Amino acid sequence: MRVLLVEDDDLIGYGVEAGLRQAGFTVDWARDGQSAELAITTTDYALLVLDLGLPKLPGTELLRRLRAAGEYVPVLVLTARATVADRIDGLEAGADDYVSKPFDLAELIARCRALVRRSQGRGIDVIRHRNLTVNPVEQRVSLSDVPVPLTSRELAILLQLVTHIGIPQSRSRLEESLYGWQSEIESNAIEVHISNLRKKLGPSLIRTVRGIGYVVEKA
Numbered sequence: 022m023r024v025l026l027v028e029d030d031d032l033i034g035y036g037v038e039a040g041l042r043q044a045g046f047t048v049d050w051a052r053d054g055q056s057a058e059l060a061i062t063t064t065d066y067a068l069l070v071l072d073l074g075l076p077k078l079p080g081t082e083l084l085r086r087l088r089a090a091g092e093y094v095p096v097l098v099l100t101a102r103a104t105v106a107d108r109i110d111g112l113e114a115g116a117d118d119y120v121s122k123p124f125d126l127a128e129l130i131a132r133c134r135a136l137v138r139r140s141q142g143r144g145i146d147v148i149r150h151r152n153l154t155v156n157p158v159e160q161r162v163s164l165s166d167v168p169v170p171l172t173s174r175e176l177a178i179l180l181q182l183v184t185h186i187g188i189p190q191s192r193s194r195l196e197e198s199l200y201g202w203q204s205e206i207e208s209n210a211i212e213v214h215i216s217n218l219r220k221k222l223g224p225s226l227i228r229t230v231r232g233i234g235y236v237v238e239k240a
């Protein structure tokens with residue numbers, strides 16, 4: 022899973038980056054509000070870890086703009102300004118949680134994990150497509166009501182496809198959905214997982230789109 026860390030302080034940034042990596046996240050690090058805004062428009066993030074005191078564009082302003090644009094990525098705010106008024110400012114601007122500096126890295130990571138878990142369960146109900154049922158929260162898949170055991174990686178790929186019905190997903194997009202499950206992805210990993218998914222769920226569900234990737238077609 023990909024996380025955007027927005028922090029202008031090198032020392033804090035290196036610490037948080039290392040901690041998030043160790044926890045299995047893929048980390049992009051932006052050092053000012055403008056680069057962060059640009060990164061968010063070009064990349065899908067599972068989480069933002071956002072410092073409020075930033076050069077070029079303050080964190081609260083960035084957050085307000087994101088929420089105004091309908092961007093619902095979960096945001097954990099890092100704040101040195103631990104007054105009640107500042108916390109309220111951050112939460113009102115659209116933060117989901119905050120930690121005050123100096124913070125305990127383990128606690129920060131735990132809060133990041135909780136936010137990602139919460140947001141992944143949020144908004145996505147059970148998905149039904151033809152005779153396929155996918156329950157993302159309980160991580161269960163069934164075909165004509167018969168449970169089909171999938172590995173975590175197969176489920177991650179299937180979820181990416183069934184949450185984008187009719188929209189072909191590139192191999193690199195599918196690889197991104199695997200981040201956090203394995204640190205290095207072998208070059209043929211996606212093909213192997215797709216092939217296994219076809220064996221388990223039938224050959225017609227996932228169609229190969231030549232030169233692009235894979236798609237689950239509309240029913």
Ligand code: CA
Pocket residue numbers: 028029030072073074075
């Ligand atoms: Ca700062």
